[in-house]
Amino acid sequence: MWDRRDAPVEQASLTAMAAALRHRGPDADGFWTDAGLGLAHRRLSVIDVSAAGRQPIGSEDDGIQVCYNGEIYNFAEIRDELIGRGHQFRSRTDTEVIAHAWEEWGAQAVTRFNGMFAFAVWQARDRRLWLVRDRLGVKPLYYAWQAGRLIFGSEIKALLAVPGMTRTLDPVALDAFLALNYVPGPRTIWREIQQLPPGHILSATANGHALEPYWDVRFGVDRLTDxxxxxxxxxxxxxxxxxxxxxxxxxxxxxxxxxxxxxxxxxxxxxxxxxxxxxxxxxxxxxxxxxxxxxxxxxxxxxxxxxxxxxxxxxxxxxxxxxxxxxxxxxxxxxxxxxxxxxxxxxxxxxxxxxxxxxxxxxxGYSVYQADRLARVWRSLPRWLRERLIIPIVDALPASTGKMSADYALRQFVAGAGESRDIAHYSWRTIASADQRARLLQPDVHAEATRDQAPESPFLAAARASGTEDLLDRxxxxxxxxxxxxxxxxxxxxxxxxxxxxxxxxxxxxxxxxxxxxxxxxxxxxxxxxxxxxxxxxxxxxxxxxxxRRKAGFHAPLAAWFRGPLQPLLRESLSPEALRVLPELRPGAVQQLVDQHIAGRANHAFKLWGLVTLVRWAHT
The missing domain is CATH 3.40.50.620 (HUPs)
Structure with a gap:
């Protein structure tokens, strides 16, 4: 936690945040404070399990402090280079390598790291805080601005442990969740809390803050030919x-x-x-x-x-x-x-x-990429053939409960194949269509959600940022x-x-x-x-x-379970009484999905699992 006005950070808040993350680091805790700054850490001992590896860890003069989750896999070679430049180490940890590397190269040090990481770096001399997340987003990092304070942590529950932390359900995020069964970053389900995007650095001083990328991957550049x-x-x-x-x-x-x-x-x-x-x-x-x-x-x-x-x-x-x-x-x-x-x-x-x-x-490796290619063939077929023959046949297929069943795959395909290339790929990743979400959400919630941002927006932005016009690379x-x-x-x-x-x-x-x-x-x-x-x-x-062998994927037989042994859990989780915790949803529309699935008229397993998860989450 950092206060841009250098107001003291309460130890009780740091203790509560650390306690919320105890499962991530069961071996030890550690704290470090400066004027306006407080760092809290829960340790999972992996490299140098001695007390010397406890965090936060600083440089020789403690002018730089690091609080970190993850692993820098090439830390040993970076450490050797830093020793050659005169740096002295007190541990064998990769955390201390981050501190000395930052001291030597500043924020450019992150480009030398090969690993998974989310960390905070505090430089006392400039009173500057950096938040850094690894290139692909293997390790999480969330943050929020509240009354001049930057509050950050590895999980949202750490931020919510801070007394007075406000939380407001974001209708845009709710609509996106119903569409995809997850919320695309940098949004979270709460308006006030964001993810630090993968491959980005957030730097903050009393004069302001900036969010900048330090890495991205460009497709189709310098193509391999051999x-x-x-x-x-x-x-x-x-x-x-x-x-x-x-x-x-x-x-x-x-x-x-x-x-x-x-x-x-x-x-x-x-x-x-x-x-x-x-x-x-x-x-x-x-x-x-x-x-x-x-x-x-x-x-x-x-x-x-x-x-x-x-x-x-x-x-x-x-x-x-x-x-x-x-x-x-x-x-x-x-x-x-x-x-x-x-x-x-x-x-x-x-x-x-x-x-x-x-x-x-x-x-x-995903079969959806084959759908992206086959959509070209689909669009070349006569409209009458698609609409009068193929789509009615697909719609009439009985709902199966098997793994990656043909009827489910075909329904997903025809639902998106007629769209433009980037929207089609989004469509094949969706769980609930726009029409289904309009029925599930209360009218005012749906209106607010769709006014601000469509769920496909992050997909379209990522496609444009790919740097290529090639369909599959996008x-x-x-x-x-x-x-x-x-x-x-x-x-x-x-x-x-x-x-x-x-x-x-x-x-x-x-x-x-x-x-x-x-x-x-x-x-x-x-x-x-x-x-x-x-x-x-x-x-x-x-x-x-x-x-x-063909790719199988990592799934569970959810459709069959919801019609059989998990039917009581399904009905209990999505009962009108249980849904009161989420007034944004329309109970009648939810119940219709439940009834259709149990009767075997449709396979709504993924939609229902999303709703069960959402409602159980709202009750936590």
Whole structure:
């Protein structure tokens, strides 16, 4: 917390903020104050677990103070360079490297860091505060201005712990959540609180503040032309990205789904990891959702100490409210349930875990990218054929509850295929259409929400910022800036940090992201196959059945659960009585969705999960 007028910061506020984040750092706390400034930290000990690593940490003369969450993976080489320049260190932590690097290079130091991070730097000489977030947004950072004070923290609940902190539900964010099951940044569900965007620095002094980017990825620039050489570069960078993320003074393992991304991580980990390598996966009783046999194949191939967790419908009522609390703000991804259970089991064995998130955005792994390409064919069909024959047939398909069922995919496709290229990609990422949201929201709330900003605005802005006119490159950039940053990464961070478990994502090494942006889209997608060049790079390394299988995704059988064992939870969570906590919603429209889904007339599982999550969140 920082007061631009140098008014004292109350220790009670700092203590309350730190207490709200205890789950993220269960090992120790630390505080540092100056005139108008207070820093509070909860420590998860990973590098230099001694008392010397406690935060906040300063430079030699304490002229710079750092409060930090994350890891700088290349800190050792930066530390060596700083020692060569005369800097003296009191610990082996990467936190202290940030302090000395800032002292040496100022804010330009961040461009030298390869890692995941959210940190505050205070320079006493200039009375300047910097807030910094990593390039892709792996680590969260929220802030708010209140009565001349800049209040910031790793989770929203830390800001809300400050006495007098105001909170007002943002109708624009609410509409966006209903559309996407998450709120695209920099907005949050609260008007007063914002996210620091990935790859940005906020600097503040008594004279004002500025928010500036320090990194972005540009697609289609300096295109790669040698395919064989690119395959080798992918292998080399993947190996190095994993190598950097194995530095730890505490036990380390890996999530293993049986998909290509997590299996490739294990491949590069195994030769560098002495002794048993612990891996962890989730299983489901429902066959179409269960990837257990593939994970078992990888475990046998690499002689892993493999652990399995079974996720069943009965686990949802027992964990839902804790999941919603840890999610911090509405993020309605059903895979948070198995992720929560997986993280809980993983923390019994290790403190650090490597995860395969990011590979689909970097190398083109989502089926939605095929839809982006097929839409061109759809638009070339005669209008009468689309409207009189194909769409009625799709609308008449019975609602299935299977994983990525054909009827659901086809309905999503025809709903967006007629739109312009960027709007079509947004449409395929939506959960509730504009018409459905208009029915769900009270008229005055809907009018205010749609007057200020449409939910697709962040998608269109990201498409324009991609720096390219290529359809697929625009979509890759959009997903990095929206779906990955505001849905996937918050899920992984909140569910792992709920148990003080640090998740590291090698495929989001910024060097791989920059390489991926230079790869021609035709090398990523071919015919109906996705992630082609990454598969080529892993072929001969990872077992062939893993390389050759279609992407499955990390889901749970929610549609069937809501019609069966979770029907009581669904009706209870969305009853008229429960909905009173959110007067912005229209109970009749919500009940209609519930009835249609349970009767099998439609598959509203994702919409209903979003509403359940939203209402349970509002009750926390």
């Amino acid at each position: 395919r064989a050489e690119t395959v080798e570069r992918i292998r080399t960078l993947c190996d190095d990205a994993v190598r950097l993320r194995l530095v730890s003074d505490v036990p380390l393992g890996a999530f293993l789904s049986g998909g290509l991304d997590s299996s490739a991580i294990v491949h590069f980990m195994r030769p560098r990891h002495a002794g048993p390598l612990h891996t962890f996966s989730v299983r489901f009783d429902e066959t179409s959702f269960d990837e257990g046999p593939y994970a078992a194949l990888v475990a046998r191939t690499y002689d892993l100490q493999h652990h399995e967790v079974v996720c069943r419908a009965a686990d949802v009522p027992a964990t839902l409210d804790r999941i919603v609390w840890h999610a911090d703000a509405p993020v309605a991804d059903i895979s948070m349930v198995p992720m929560y259970m997986l993280a809980r089991a993983t923390r019994e064995h290790v403190t650090v875990v490597l995860s395969g998130d990011g590979g689909d955005e970097v190398f083109g 979509c890759f950039h959009v997903d990095l800036k929206t779906f990955l940053a505001d849905s996937i990464l918050p899920k992984v961070d909140r569910m792992t940090m709920a148990f003080g478990l640090e998740a590291r994502t090698p495929w989001l090494d910024y060097r791989l992201v920059e390489l991926g942006a230079r790869i021609p889209p035709a090398w990523k997608l071919s015919g109906l196959d996705t992630k082609v060049i990454f598969k080529d790079a892993m072929r001969g390394l990872v077992p062939d059945p893993i390389v050759s």
